[in-house]
Amino acid sequence: MDTNPLSVSDALALINQTLEYAYPLIVIEGEVASYKINQNKYVFFDIKDDQATLNCFMMLYQQRTPIEDGMKIRLVASPKLTQWGRFSLTVREIQPIGEGSLKRSLQLLLNKLDKEGLFDPKRKRSLPSMPKRIAVISSTQAAGYADFIKILNRRWGGVEVIVAHTRVQGAQASAQIERALNYLNERAELPEVIAIIRGGGSQDDLSTFNDEPLARAIASSRVPVITGIGHETDTTIADMVADVRATTPSDVAMIIVPDREQVLSGVHSQVSRIAQILARSVTGQKNDISASLSRSLERIENRIEQTRRHFDYQQSVLSQLNPRSALRRGYSLLYNEEGSLVRSVKTGDKIRIETDQQVIRAGVESVTKKQ
């Protein structure tokens, strides 16, 4: 036996190297016990079964799902001997297993996020009605993605669609979707909306979307997020945090873009309505013109009548004033020799008498002053 002694630290390093070589990652299922968080950073707990217990350690930010004592979980970890000589599992991933644990974990997360106000309807933003640039996070191989693209292309055009391909189920899926979401939020040209899409699946598959860091990434997204995950009856935490929850991937397409047929029919009705208003206005104005013309004619007729009546009246006044009409009534006009109307004469003057029918020349025999 090689008797070259190792220092304690070297021995520890050697054991850890051997462990790492033999078991780089180990997957264990068991029940959680003595769960605690220290300094809001470090997580310590035990994983146990009926006969054995192992110490576990992990960083809080790596814990994507809440757990508590008594919960059944599956964990992925690296075995390690600590510098104090204690054997511990450095945990990379944890996942509740079994219906009871899944439900409990989900409830814990719901309570936590609800307390922080992440589901508050006031936080929800509305989506643009006709986006020009949209982003999609999905697996491009998923049926739900194909449905989404088909409906999108049928309904609308001219949209720049940026697709971030990620896993949508399995242990890595939540983290990938979270990274894609953060990446899209950091792009120079931001999309106007981000759609997270996944077709139907089992409750276990959809648990990808019941993930705390993903929920937080959705809540803090600069760009409004719409989710279309699973079927109508499925609701995940991602759906609850998103600005808009669509029931399915096809529903996402129907919400984010308008239907070109509907828009066209709207445009058609608008133009028809404008034509109708215009036609009505033309008829109205035509009638107005006729009405104003006939009003003018009426005015002119009235004026003519008035003038005629006035003229008749003047005629009658004039005819009464005419001395000739007095002659017709039996009066005579007397002129002197100079041809002026006689107002007074003296005996011997020559006068001219004009009656209605005759002109008489006569001499004045006598003049008597009228009393």
Add this chain to the structure above:
Amino acid sequence: MSQKNNNSLTQDLAELDELMAWFEQDDFELEQAIAKFETANKLADSIRQRLTELENKITVLKENFEDK
């Protein structure tokens, strides 16, 4: 029409909405209305054409979102 092509589809639709609102007002001048009606018709044609022809441009990002 060529001038209208510089507008986006949403701008054209908004312009059509404005024209509609103009026509909905109680009083307007007929001559102006006829000119506006012609504009509305041109806009509708342009929108119709674009909606029929426009296609979506789909780009799948090359970025890998796997854990590094």
